[in-house]
Structure formats: structure tokens, C-alpha cells
Amino acid sequence: MTNMEFIIGKYNYWIYIVLMMIGFYAMIAKRNLVKKIVGMNIFQTAIILFFVSIGSKKGGATIPIIRAGDEAVNAAQYINPLPHVLMLTAIVVMVSTFGVAMALILMIYRKYRTLEEDEILKPGAET
Amino acid sequence: MTEHAPVLIIVIPLMAACLNILLGLWKKELSYPWAVLVTAVVFGLSLLLMQTVLSGGTVHYRLGGWAPPWGIEYVIDHLNAFLAVIVSFIGCIVAVYSRRSIEKELPGKQVYFYSIYLLLITGLLGITVTGDVFNIYVFLEISSLAGYALIAVGDDRAPMASFNYVIMGTIGACFYLLGVGYLYMVTGTLNMGDLSRILPGLSHSRVVYTAFAFFMVGTAIKMAFFPLHIWLPAAYTHAPSAVSAIAASTMTKVGAYVMIRIMYTVFKPAFSLEVIPMSAILGWASAAAMIAGSVLALGQKDLKRMFSFMLVAEVGYIVMGVSRGNSTAFTGAVLHILNDAFMMACLFLVAGAVRYRKNARNITDLAGLHQEMPLTMLALFAAALSMVGVPPTAGFFSKWYLILGTIKAGEWIFAAAFLLSSLLNAVMFYRVLETVYYTGEPTPKRQGGSSAAVNEVPLTMLGPILVMAVGVLVLGLFSGRIIDTVIRFTVPEGF
Numbered sequence: 001m002t003n004m005e006f007i008i009g010k011y012n013y014w015i016y017i018v019l020m021m022i023g024f025y026a027m028i029a030k031r032n033l034v035k036k037i038v039g040m041n042i043f044q045t046a047i048i049l050f051f052v053s054i055g056s057k058k059g060g061a062t063i064p065i066i067r068a069g070d071e072a073v074n075a076a077q078y079i080n081p082l083p084h085v086l087m088l089t090a091i092v093v094m095v096s097t098f099g100v101a102m103a104l105i106l107m108i109y110r111k112y113r114t115l116e117e118d119e120i121l122k123p124g125a126e127t
Numbered sequence: 128m129t130e131h132a133p134v135l136i137i138v139i140p141l142m143a144a145c146l147n148i149l150l151g152l153w154k155k156e157l158s159y160p161w162a163v164l165v166t167a168v169v170f171g172l173s174l175l176l177m178q179t180v181l182s183g184g185t186v187h188y189r190l191g192g193w194a195p196p197w198g199i200e201y202v203i204d205h206l207n208a209f210l211a212v213i214v215s216f217i218g219c220i221v222a223v224y225s226r227r228s229i230e231k232e233l234p235g236k237q238v239y240f241y242s243i244y245l246l247l248i249t250g251l252l253g254i255t256v257t258g259d260v261f262n263i264y265v266f267l268e269i270s271s272l273a274g275y276a277l278i279a280v281g282d283d284r285a286p287m288a289s290f291n292y293v294i295m296g297t298i299g300a301c302f303y304l305l306g307v308g309y310l311y312m313v314t315g316t317l318n319m320g321d322l323s324r325i326l327p328g329l330s331h332s333r334v335v336y337t338a339f340a341f342f343m344v345g346t347a348i349k350m351a352f353f354p355l356h357i358w359l360p361a362a363y364t365h366a367p368s369a370v371s372a373i374a375a376s377t378m379t380k381v382g383a384y385v386m387i388r389i390m391y392t393v394f395k396p397a398f399s400l401e402v403i404p405m406s407a408i409l410g411w412a413s414a415a416a417m418i419a420g421s422v423l424a425l426g427q428k429d430l431k432r433m434f435s436f437m438l439v440a441e442v443g444y445i446v447m448g449v450s451r452g453n454s455t456a457f458t459g460a461v462l463h464i465l466n467d468a469f470m471m472a473c474l475f476l477v478a479g480a481v482r483y484r485k486n487a488r489n490i491t492d493l494a495g496l497h498q499e500m501p502l503t504m505l506a507l508f509a510a511a512l513s514m515v516g517v518p519p520t521a522g523f524f525s526k527w528y529l530i531l532g533t534i535k536a537g538e539w540i541f542a543a544a545f546l547l548s549s550l551l552n553a554v555m556f557y558r559v560l561e562t563v564y565y566t567g568e569p570t571p572k573r574q575g576g577s578s579a580a581v582n583e584v585p586l587t588m589l590g591p592i593l594v595m596a597v598g599v600l601v602l603g604l605f606s607g608r609i610i611d612t613v614i615r616f617t618v619p620e621g622f
Contacts, residue, residue, distance in 0.1 A: 024298070027294055027297075027298065033290065036294055040293075040294065040297055043297075043298070043301060044297070044301060047301055047304055047305060047308070050305065050308055051308050054308060054311065054312045082311075083308070083311065086261055086307075086311075089261075089265060090264075090304060093264075093265065093268045093272075093300075096268075096272055097268070097272060097293065097297055100272055100275050100276060100293060101290065101293050103276075103279075104275070104279055104286050104289055104290045104293060105290070107279060107286040108286045108287055108290060111283065111286065120287060121287075
């Protein structure tokens with residue numbers, strides 16, 4: 001039973017691991033360049049889920065804005081905002097990576113007229 | 128001004144990169160002098176930082192005045208300043224070099240090239256000055272993104288090479304980011320100094336082990352450490368000449384720097400080397416890197432591709448020195464970061480010069496080139512001696528320390544790996560230099576005259592090549608002083 005509780009109680013972490021592995025698999029195993037990029041996005045999104053998970057709290061915790069009546073800050077009442085802020089930065093990085101990768105795909109497509117890795121690598125042995 | 132140097136070193140190239148676009152819209156020719164000026168200023172600032180560190184110890188700079196655990200803190204100690212000087216110096220020299228080669232390889236795109244080039248310098252310098260683990264991730268990605276773009280504009284195969292680099296680089300950066308996340312989970316801080324205070328108490332937490340593993344794999348991908356090096360040869364072979372030179376000489380070194388910081392500042396040597404047997408893991412992997420890099424380099428026809436595989440071997444040298452766990456090997460590794468930056472810059476600049484003049488990229492095309500480009504080939508000769516490790520050159524001294532370090536650790540087999548790798552380098556460069564000096568038709572008589580054969584590259588290209596070649600010799604002669612004034616202080620406590 002404790003095993004089940006362990007899995008269900010931390011389901012967001014399990015989802016993060018599953019998503020990350022899906023993305024990882026797509027980046028490594030897929031032969032189509034667009035699919036690789038999609039895999040990359042899933043991989044990065046999994047990391048966002050992970051970071052958001054470590055900041056969140058169950059049981060009525062809310063955003064860290066102290067109301068006029070509150071006296072002492074009780075950490076259990078507030079969600080840690082820092083991981084979310086880190087993810088804002090990371091999302092910017094991820095979007096830029098995505099943009100660069102799409103630009104590269106465009107260059108590759110114009111040159112080879114295909115996005116299948118096997119066909120691109122066919123003419124020459126070395127890359 | 129002086130107290131703001133740690134942040135100016137990043138803000139200046141960042142702003143300059145944006146201004147460069149506007150400047151380029153107005154007058155296209157201005158972007159080259161602008162880039163050279165900016166990199167020169169940044170080099171001056173990094174020297175100033177080095178001076179400050181040498182006279183007054185570690186510099187702490189609070190961004191926006193926020194106190195360290197909450198705000199981002201820039202920390203510059205001897206190792207940071209050392210790396211910043213290397214990166215900014217090579218950045219400046221390659222900027223000077225890039226004019227003619229970029230004119231030929233990327234006609235009409237100079238303005239954008241220099242903007243991205245300055246962003247690359249920003250990212251690399253950012254990694255070297257920051258004292259915050261998340262901030263390193265951001266700068267790592269700035270430099271990598273600039274690197275992807277610069278590599279992609281190379282020759283025909285460059286976009287595909289760059290795409291593979293994007294995939295691998297993103298995995299590396301994401302692993303690093305996960306490491307940051309796991310550490311944040313148990314410590315609640317991102318500041319390196321803070322982390323190093325908290326982590327010793329958590330050295331048996333499985334979360335910390337996980338974080339350490341992610342950090343190691345992430346940085347290993349970014350620095351092209353042996354089994355994870357596959358993106359590097361293609362990317363650096365097909366990139367424009369100037370980009371290969373700056374990337375090969377600085378990007379892998381900065382990756383090595385991040386690994387040193389993670390292993391010995393964030394985590395302590397007691398954790399990295401004793402709780403987790405990193406010494407053995409990295410030792411065997413880097414021995415494999417040295418041998419495999421050298422053997423693979425032997426089989427290459429393309430000059431830049433051969434140098435790229437040598438770079439893989441050189442990364443192995445550095446990691447071997449870092450992971451031995453004694454001060455001699457560590458000194459050798461830090462010295463080798465400097466020496467290898469110069470050697471690699473010199474080799475890739477020479478390859479770029481050959482490509483510029485002869486439009487050639489294979490080793491066989493070098494035949495008899497000593498008559499046409501005597502000074503360039505002399506520079507190649509100096510760098511080759513240093514790569515092999517012949518005494519007066521820089522390469523000898525760092526290898527000496529590295530080998531002594533492995534012997535001190537009692538690991539003779541790793542010392543043998545160093546010697547074997549050096550031997551393979553000697554074989555390789557013998558082949559290259561034999562082609563340069565002893566093959567090809569003797570003094571091709573042209574209709575022009577008797578000595579019209581000398582046809583060196585333009586001065587803006589020849590100058591940087593010679594600076595690097597002379598640098599290799601000078602660094603060798605002054606290696607004792609460099610160790611005494613700087614490197615001695617970079618050795619982590621507990622060695």
C-alpha cells in the first residue's frame with residue numbers, strides 16, 4: 001500500500017519523468033528533424049513541470065502576498081515563487097532554442113529538400 | 128567604474144551587440160572596428176579584474192545591491208579572472224582575424240556575424256564571472272545559442288552539424304538545469320557560496336547525488352567530454368574559420384571551468400572524490416578520451432576535423448588533471464586550459480588561413496606550402512611542437528604537471544595514457560609537417576619572377592596567427608610565473 005501511496009502522492013513527479021523520457025526518446029530515436037524538435041520541446045516542458053512542482057504546496061497555500069491583517073509570515077501558507085520565476089527565464093531560453101532550431105530546419109530544408117535524417121545523410125559518409 | 132567592472136564585462140558586449148545592428152544599418156563597414164574595439168575594451172576590463180583579484184583577493188559584486196542569498200552575486204576569484212582573461216583575449220584576437228575571412232566566407236552578412244559574435248563573448252564571459260548556479264545556466268545558453276547560429280552559417284554541411292549540436296547542447300543544458308532544480312529542492316538557494324556551506328551537511332542525501340549526476344553529465348556534454356563528444360567534430364569542422372577558432376579555444380574550456388566549479392566549489396572535494404568515486408570514473412573516461420581522440424584524429428583527411436578530434440583528446444587531458452585530486456595535477460589542468468586555448472586558436476586560425484588562401488581543407492593540400500606561406504606554416508610548426516609537448520613550448524609544461532600529478536596519485540596507467548596520446552600527436556603532426564615541408568614540387572617557377580611564390584594571408588589574419596604562435600612560446604617560458612601568481616591560488620582547499 002505504501003508503494004501505491006508513494007506513486008499517487010507524488011504523481012506530478014512521475015508525470016515529469018514520463019514526459020522527459022518521451023521527449024528524450026524522440027530526440028534520440030526519431031529520424032525526422034521536426035519530430036526531434038517536438039521531442040526537445042516535450043523534454044523542456046517536463047523540466048518546467050518539475051520546477052513548478054518543487055515550488056508548489058498542497059492544502060490552501062497561496063501566492064506570497066502578505067495581507068494587511070497578517071502578522072508573522074507562515075511559510076506553509078505560501079507557495080514558493082522562486083522556481084516559477086526561474087522557469088520564466090528558462091521558458092525564454094527554450095523559446096530561443098526552438099527558434100534557432102526552426103531556422104536551422106529551414107536552412108536544411110532549402111538545401112536538401114527533405115527533413116528525413118536518413119535521406120540527408122545518404123550522399124556523404126561523413127557528417 | 129572600477130568597482131563595477133564585474134558587471135561591465137558583460138553589459139558592454141551585450142549592449143554593443145545590440146548597438147552593432149543599428150550601427151550596421153547606418154554604415155556597414157563600422158561593425159568590424161566596433162567589434163574589435165568592444166572586445167579590446169572587455170579584454171582591458173578583464174585585465175583590470177585580474178589586477179584587482181591579485182592585489183585584493185576575491186571580488187564580490189552584488190547585482191542591484193541585493194544581498195547574496197536573494198540577489199545574484201558575481202564572484203571573481205583567481206580562477207574566474209584567469210578564465211575571463213583567456214576568453215576576452217582570444218575573443219579580441221579572433222575578432223581582429225575575422226575581418227578578411229568573414230568577408231570571404233560570409234559576404235554581406237558581417238553586421239549580423241559581429242552581433243552574434245559579441246553575444247557569444249557575452250555568454251562565455253558571463254559564465255566566468257557569475258557566482259550563481261542558475262545564472263550560469265542562462266549564460267551557458269546565451270553562449271550556446273550564439274554558437275549554434277555561428278556554426279550554422281559555415282559551409283554546406285554546417286546546418287546539419289549545427290542541428291545535431293542544438294539537440295545535444297539542449298540535452299546538456301537541460302540536465303544542468305535539472306541539477307540546479309534538485310539542489311534547490313534540498314537547499315533552497317542558488318548561490319554557490321551558500322550552496323557550498325549547506326551541502327556538506329547533506330552529503331548522504333539521494334537528491335544531492337542525483338543533482339551531482341545531472342551536473343556532471345550536463346557539463347560533460349557541453350564540454351564535449353569523450354563519450355558525449357559526437358557533436359563537436361562535425362560542428363567545428365563545418366563552421367566558418369573564425370568561429371571554429373573561438374569556439375574550439377574557449378567554449379570547451381569554459382565547460383571545463385563549470386565542471387571545476389561544480390565539483391570543487393559547490394560540492395567539496397570530500398564529496399566529489401570520496402563520497403562519489405568521481406576520480407576513478409572521470410579518470411578512465413578521460414584516458415579513453417585521450418586515446419580515442421588521438422586515434423580518431425589519425426584517420427582524418429580534413430585538417431579542421433583532425434584538430435577537432437585532437438580537441439576531444441585535449442578535453443580529456445584537462446578532465447584527467449581536474450579529477451586526480453592532487454594539487455600538481457590540478458595545476459596542470461588549469462595551466463592546460465590556458466595553453467590549450469592558445470594552441471587550438473593557433474591551429475584553427477592556421478586552418479582558416481589555408482582555407483582563405485588556397486580554398487583547401489585537406490592535409491594533402493598543404494603540400495609545399497612552406498614556400499608560399501612561410502610564417503603561417505611556422506606558426507603551425509610552433510603549435511604542433513606544443514601539442515606534442517616539446518620542452519620550450521607551453522604544452523610541455525602543462526603535460527609535465529599533469530603526468531607528475533597522475534604519478535603522484537599512483538596511477539601509472541593514466542601517465543601511460545598521456546604519453547601514448549602525446550606520441551600519437553607526434554605521429555600526426557609529423558605527417559602534417561612532412562606534407563608541408565618535404566612534399567610538393569620544389570619552388571614552382573611562375574612567369575612572374577623568381578621569388579613571387581611568397582603569398583601570405585593579409586596582415587589582419589597573419590598578425591593574430593603570429594600572436595598565438597608567439598604566445599605558445601612565451602606562455603611556455605613564463606609558465607612558472609603564471610603558476611606562482613595565479614594558478615597556485617585556484618587549487619581547491621583539501622588537496
